Amino acid sequence: MSVRRARVVGWGGYLPPHVVTNDDLSRRIDTSDAWIVERTGIRQRHIASQGELTSDLATAAARRALDVAGMTAAQVDLIVLASTTPDETFPATATVVQRKLGMDGGAAFDIQAVCAGFVFALATADAFIRSNQCQAALVIGAETFSRLLDWNDRGTCVLFGDGAGAVVLRAEPGNGDGADRGVLSTHIHTDGRHHDMLYVNGGVSSTGTTGVVRMEGKDVFRHAVAKLADSVDEALAANGLGRGDIDWLVPHQANKRIIDATLRKLGLAEDKLVLTVDRHANTSAASVPLALADAAGDGRIRSGHLVLIEAIGGGLAWGSAAVRW
Ligand code: UT7
Numbered sequence: 176m177s178v179r180r181a182r183v184v185g186w187g188g189y190l191p192p193h194v195v196t197n198d199d200l201s202r203r204i205d206t207s208d209a210w211i212v213e214r215t216g217i218r219q220r221h222i223a224s225q226g227e228l229t230s231d232l233a234t235a236a237a238r239r240a241l242d243v244a245g246m247t248a249a250q251v252d253l254i255v256l257a258s259t260t261p262d263e264t265f266p267a268t269a270t271v272v273q274r275k276l277g278m279d280g281g282a283a284f285d286i287q288a289v290c291a292g293f294v295f296a297l298a299t300a301d302a303f304i305r306s307n308q309c310q311a312a313l314v315i316g317a318e319t320f321s322r323l324l325d326w327n328d329r330g331t332c333v334l335f336g337d338g339a340g341a342v343v344l345r346a347e348p349g350n351g352d353g354a355d356r357g358v359l360s361t362h363i364h365t366d367g368r369h370h371d372m373l374y375v376n377g378g379v380s381s382t383g384t385t386g387v388v389r390m391e392g393k394d395v396f397r398h399a400v401a402k403l404a405d406s407v408d409e410a411l412a413a414n415g416l417g418r419g420d421i422d423w424l425v426p427h428q429a430n431k432r433i434i435d436a437t438l439r440k441l442g443l444a445e446d447k448l449v450l451t452v453d454r455h456a457n458t459s460a461a462s463v464p465l466a467l468a469d470a471a472g473d474g475r476i477r478s479g480h481l482v483l484i485e486a487i488g489g490g491l492a493w494g495s496a497a498v499r500w
Contacts, residue, residue: 178349180357181304181312183500185246185343187239188468189232190221190455197333206329216431220336220456223319228262230271232339233317236464237276240313240341248276251343253312254283255300257292257460259489260319261285264379272315281309289373290427290488291363292316292460293340297484297496298361304346315341316460323375325387334429335388336456340464353414356479356499360413362406363494369398373489395487399433403485404440406495410483414497420481421447423470427486428452428462437485449475459488476500 196219197208211217223232233256241248256269269283288295293316300312317339324332349355372394377386403426411417418441426434428451438448449470451462458465463484470476480500487493 176351178351179305179307180347180349180355181301181344182347182357183342183498184345185240185242185244186341186464186468186471187236187243188338188340188465189235189239190338190465191223191227191232193222193224194219195222200333204327204329204332206333211333214432215334216452217334217456218453221338222321223337227319229258229260229317229319230262230268230275232319232337233268233272233315233341234275236317236339236341236468237272237313237315239468240343244343244345246311246343248278249280251278251311251313252281253300253303253309254281254315255286255296255312256283256315256317257286257288257296258317259287259289259292259459260322268317288488288492289490290429290457290459290462291486291490291492291494292488293463294361294484294486294494294496295363295492297358298363298494300344301358301361304344310346312344313341314344314464315339316462316464318459318461320459323385323388330392331388331390334457336458338455338458338461338465340461340468342464342467353416354499359497359499360410361494361496362409362413365490365492367490369491372398372491396430396433398491399429399487400436400440402487402493403433403437406485406493407441407483410495410497416481416497418442421483422480423447423449423476423482425449425463425466425470425482425484427488428455428466429457462486471500
C-alpha cells in the first residue's frame with residue numbers, strides 16, 4: 176500500500192558559545208564536579224548570553240538543517256517549534272523564526288510539552304505531512320532554559336543548559352512498512368496528575384511572573400525509567416520490529432543514570448546509544464534534535480538506520496518515535 180512518509184532530509188544543532196563547567200558552578204553554589212558527574216553524567220552546559228533569544232538559537236539550528244537538506248526556507252511550508260521558553264508570551268516563537276528565515280508563506284506555531292516537546296512536534300509535523308497538509312516541515316526544539324532556573328536551588332540549576340536542534344522533513348512516497356525511510360510512528364502521552372513533580376511556579380494567568388523550575392527529582396527519575404523503556408517497546412510493536420532492529424537509541428538527555436537504566440531495561444548495548452548529556456546537560460525540547468544532529472552530523476547515523484527516539488518531561492508528558500533515516 177502506498178503511503179506518504181515524512182523523511183528526514185536535514186538536521187542541525189546550535190549551542191550558544193558560552194560554556195559553564197561544573198567547577199564554575201561550584202564556585203557559586205554548594206555543589207561539586209564529582210557530585211554532578213556521579214549523579215547525572217553532566218560535565219558542562221552552554222548558556223545563552225543576555226540578548227540571545229530562543230528564536231536566535233532556533234533560527235541558527237534551522238539554517239544548518241536546511242543547508243544539509245540542500246533546501247531554502249521558501250521550500251518549507253510548516254514550522255513546528257517545541258519550546259518552554261518562548262521569546263515572548265505571544266506571538267509564537269515559530270513565527271519569529273519564520274520571519275528570521277525570510278519565509279513569506281506557510282504556517283508556523285509552537286508546541287509546549289517541555290522536555291518531551293520535540294517528540295510532540297515531530298508527531299504533529301508527521302501528521303500534517305501524512306495527511307497532505309504540507310510538503311516540507313522544519314521541526315525545531317529550542318530553549319533558553321537557563322532563564323527558568325533558580326540559581327540558588329542546587330537540585331535543579333546544575334541540570335539544565337540552552338541550545339536548539341532542528342530537522343527538515345519532506346514528504347515522500349513509501350510502502351507503509353518498517354523498511355520505509357522516514358518517520359515510521361510516533362506515540363505521545365501525558366498524565367496531568369503528576370503536575371507537582373515538575374513544574375514552573377509562575378505564569379501569565381497564575382502569578383503574572385515567569386517563575387522558576389520546581390522538581391521532585393527522585394519521583395521524576397522513577398517515572399522516567401519505567402515510562403521510557405515502555406515507550407520504546409510501544410514504538411517497536413507498532414512497526415512489527417524488535418529491540419534487535421534498533422541501530423541507534425536517541426534518548427532525551429536528562430541524566431546518564433536514567434539513560435543507563437533504560438538501556439539495561441531494553442537489553443541494548445552502549446554502542447547503540449547517542450549520548451550528549453555530558454556536554455550539553457538537559458536542554459529540554461532541544462536535547463533530542465541536538466543529539467540527532469550530533470550523531471547524523473558525524474556519520475554515526477546513516478541512511479537506512481532505525482533510530483528510536485524517546486523523551487519525558489513536565490506534565491508529565493512523554494513519548495517515542497521510530498524513524499528510518
Ligand atoms: O527532563 C526531565 C527532567 N528531569 C529529570 O529527568 C531529573 C530526574 N532526576 C534526577 O536526575 C535526579 O533525581 C537528580 C540528579 C535531580 C538528583 O539525584 P538524586 O540521586 O535523586 O539525589 P537526591 O535529590 O536524593 O539528593 C541526594 C543528596 C541530598 O543531600 P542529603 O539530603 O542526602 O544530605 C541533596 O541535598 O544530594 C544533595 N544534592 C546535591 N549535592 C551536591 C542535591 N543536589 C546537589 C548538588 N550538589 N547539585
